[in-house]
Amino acid sequence: MSNKTTAIANSNIAFIKYWGNFDARLRMPLNDSLSMNLDALVTETTVEFDDALKSDEIVVGGEPADEKTKTRVVEHLNRIRAEAKIEACARVHSRNNFPSATGLASSASAFAALTLAGARAAGLELSERALSILARQGSGSAARSIPAGFTEWLAATNVTSTSEQSYARQLMPPDAWDLKDVIAIVSRDAKKVGSSEGHAAANTSPFLGERLARLPIRYHRVRRELLNKNLQGMGADIEAEAIELHTLAMTSRPPIFYWTPATVRVMDAVRQWREEGLEAYFTLDAGPNVHVLVEAKDSDEIAARLRTFADVQEVIVSGAGEGTRLSEEHLF
């Protein structure tokens, strides 16, 4: 049997953030979230199930995966095997085109690509929605990398909600709006506290309840301005949302701090540039790197300015990306 399958997926950056689960095992989130896929940040993954294998073989960036990664990938392969009713072990090779372990949501693109490649290799023909649901269980934000362009991930937080009701869907295709994410990489170090631990700690912040009570108002305002392609209209909310996620982390017990000195320097600079008339707004994932959102006409200027910072190690300019798709070029 030849089931070797390769998929490509983009990472994504959230405008309304995912922080905390009401069901951690199934990664069913506490709130709806909104994001855009990032065409510059790509994971390619090839999967092949092979009855001759004694155990799953997981290679990331040419190296055998570390134990933590391997465990998480094997768990995801188990979900796929259960759905496909197969038992064969798999050979999984994956690589990112961007610096790994820097808190750039590499797990979003990684689990999106693994989901499509793994499902197809296992003989499953899943809808976009079903792929999103499956990807979500590997890494929450991976759900949003399945559809193309600008997407929203529905939380489905009613007590009667099932896993099948929490999935991402497209809001706008990638070519609907030439928005750019100019990413200032200020640290290549792996995060001290992973996102999964952060999600688990969310409910130890005294402020989580208030956030969840107020978030729907912000969510619908940002969603509307996104559909209006009005960066200025959504900018202040996007920054406030990023700050809010980090203040929740900082007020958890024990507290989680993701900002480096350079993070603060870049956030300050973006506010300053805006006072000078450049319409740029920052956001951050659960990590130190700063994403600066601008209209395409301003992206060269912002990237050039960010490159002058001694503590910005790399600047990546990304447009809105495609959804997770198949590729003919296998990694092995």
Add this chain to the structure above:
Amino acid sequence: MSNKTTAIANSNIAFIKYWGNFDARLRMPLNDSLSMNLDALVTETTVEFDDALKSDEIVVGGEPADEKTKTRVVEHLNRIRAEAKIEACARVHSRNNFPSATGLASSASAFAALTLAGARAAGLELSERALSILARQGSGSAARSIPAGFTEWLAATNVTSTSEQSYARQLMPPDAWDLKDVIAIVSRDAKKVGSSEGHAAANTSPFLGERLARLPIRYHRVRRELLNKNLQGMGADIEAEAIELHTLAMTSRPPIFYWTPATVRVMDAVRQWREEGLEAYFTLDAGPNVHVLVEAKDSDEIAARLRTFADVQEVIVSGAGEGTRLSEEHLF
């Protein structure tokens, strides 16, 4: 008549912070707070009422005060004149022994010294409690600099509370505990957003209500450990309290950001040093400078380490300070 009077007051650093007023005009705070006076940070102020003067003459650090400072000092002189039933204008000369306008609570020591010197010069003999109430109306945290040593400021937030019920009192004298505040001055720039504006913005943070609901538990825990002279027992709460104040500021509308890159660098270092076994805990006022609290035996080591930071401009080591007192050495 010769009423020339000089008073000396110390600044203070809060363990439980003052953030927001329920009566801004009277500076009646939303919550109780706890602090220690800082013996290294001193304001000296000489006041003389003179019928020959046509207007109040306010000199700070040898220079005529700026308009904003002058207005605030004149308003405070008006409170003193009203209480003393006099009308003469005043000559006020004041100086700090520490870098001014760096967010080191210079208004606490300044208004405490002005209150005692002004009240005495106006012929008033006020109790410590009455001085604290009067100082509070000039600058909230000045109330805490009136009694000596470690003090607590009672909010008095019942709807029936009067201004006379919100005052500071001593918890422990300065020699009860040889605690040191090792202050890393990371910026000498005047704050972009003053504390008064910050207090006014407090209720625009979605998280203020939750803070106020939970603060009494933290307050009583820190107060108990303070009386036990147990730095380790109160350290985690002190850091969480500082972070909480700053997260409230950052989630205000519009948001207020006080941290510089160096602020983040020093906070990270303190956490790291603690992992290495040094019992040090940071706190911050509504500004970028970092106060590192340690037992006296560790203060030289911490100061030496902080002095190695290129972006730490000055390190000041302070013990617990006296209350506001009279001096024979006039400034004019």
